[in-house]
Amino acid sequence: MTWHVLGAGSLGSLWAARLARAGLPVRLILRDPTRLAAYRAAGGLRLSEAGHTHLYPIPAETADSPAPVQRLLLVCKAYDAEEAAASLAPRLSANAEIILLQNGLGSQDAVAARLPRARCILASSTEGAFRDADFSVVFAGRGHTWLGREGQDQAPAWLSELQLAGIQHTWSAEILGKLWRKLALNCAINPLTVLHDCRNGGLADYPGEVDSLCAELGTLLQQCNQASAAEGLHAEVQRVIAATAANYSSMHQDVAQGRRTEIAYLLGYACRAAAQRQLAVPLLQALHQRLSAHLAARGLPTT
Ligand code: NAD
Numbered sequence: 204m205t206w207h208v209l210g211a212g213s214l215g216s217l218w219a220a221r222l223a224r225a226g227l228p229v230r231l232i233l234r235d236p237t238r239l240a241a242y243r244a245a246g247g248l249r250l251s252e253a254g255h256t257h258l259y260p261i262p263a264e265t266a267d268s269p270a271p272v273q274r275l276l277l278v279c280k281a282y283d284a285e286e287a288a289a290s291l292a293p294r295l296s297a298n299a300e301i302i303l304l305q306n307g308l309g310s311q312d313a314v315a316a317r318l319p320r321a322r323c324i325l326a327s328s329t330e331g332a333f334r335d336a337d338f339s340v341v342f343a344g345r346g347h348t349w350l351g352r353e354g355q356d357q358a359p360a361w362l363s364e365l366q367l368a369g370i371q372h373t374w375s376a377e378i379l380g381k382l383w384r385k386l387a388l389n390c391a392i393n394p395l396t397v398l399h400d401c402r403n404g405g406l407a408d409y410p411g412e413v414d415s416l417c418a419e420l421g422t423l424l425q426q427c428n429q430a431s432a433a434e435g436l437h438a439e440v441q442r443v444i445a446a447t448a449a450n451y452s453s454m455h456q457d458v459a460q461g462r463r464t465e466i467a468y469l470l471g472y473a474c475r476a477a478a479q480r481q482l483a484v485p486l487l488q489a490l491h492q493r494l495s496a497h498l499a500a501r502g503l504p505t506t
């Protein structure tokens with residue numbers, strides 16, 4: 204079965220190249236005919252790993268290509284996911300399966316509402332990749348990917364193809380907990396690195412701010428029926444800050460490079476979830492406001 208991959212950016216290229224390397228059929232879905240022509244001129248996707256670069260001439264098409272799509276990896280930014288999914292709706296088979304690989308929460312529900320007949324699998328990844336040129340990606344950090352459908356204990360058999368491709372993954376029937384946990388880590392670390400203009404390790408200078416945010420996030424997780432995602436949150440945030448001390452957070456990198464952030468699917472989602480439960484989260488709200496003002500002052504979207 205062909206793996207259609209929509210989103211030939213950092214993670215999408217990383218997945219597509221490894222699937223193709225394992226001999227699995229892969230097709231890229233690119234944004235428009237101009238991107239398709241640029242891709243064809245580049246001759247394929249380049250993946251650099253441990254100092255070696257290989258070219259993978261993976262076939263590509265645009266969303267309006269006629270062939271049906273049965274298996275889709277949707278791997279774009281959270282703010283693009285709903286529109287990207289809608290562009291493929293006419294091509295999806297009746298029992299299509301879609302892996303949604305977006306950070307944060309909110310985009311997955313929006314996609315599922317747009318494609319009610321598709322079976323959506325949610326994913327949360329700690330792998331790291333970045334683009335060093337168009338259609339060229341660097342595998343920057345090994346990590347792990349959690350995949351799952353809430354309440355479904357068994358992974359679909361076809362997911363074993365990820366093992367063939369060397370994509371480390373685990374199925375989880377509690378995937379929402381994984382996504383909430385990552386959201387909480389990102390809310391505790393990323394906005395503060397932007398506002399203090401520091402690397403992750405620089406947050407060691409603001410222990411009070413980090414501690415009180417973690418406490419508020421823990422209460423929110425519990426109110427959202429995610430008690431296990433709240434367990435040990437503060438200790439994990441401190442561990443991640445120490446382990447990634449020399450790195451700039453992904454949100455810091457986005458802002459520094461003038462790119463739109465996923466704020467609406469991280470802090471924005473957390474604040475909306477609290478409001479729906481009439482839970483007061485003054486620190487998260489103040490952080491959201493400060494970050495929004497910071498982005499607006501730089502001409503970046505706040506949604
Ligand atoms: P990216 O911006 O590098 O790539 C996204 C790609 O999707 C871009 O090439 C964009 O042009 C394409 N795209 C968007 N809309 C499209 C459409 N309608 N049709 C065709 N293509 C479309 O993003 P990324 O870094 O790969 O991140 C994807 C998601 O994974 C994000 O939610 C991110 O937070 C998450 N994530 C990324 C990393 C990482 O290391 N890069 C790690 C963990 C999680």
Ligand code: KPL
Pocket residue numbers: 388389392393403443447451452453454
């Ligand atoms: O995921 C991250 C990011 O930078 O987006 C970490 C390293 C966990 C910081 O929140």
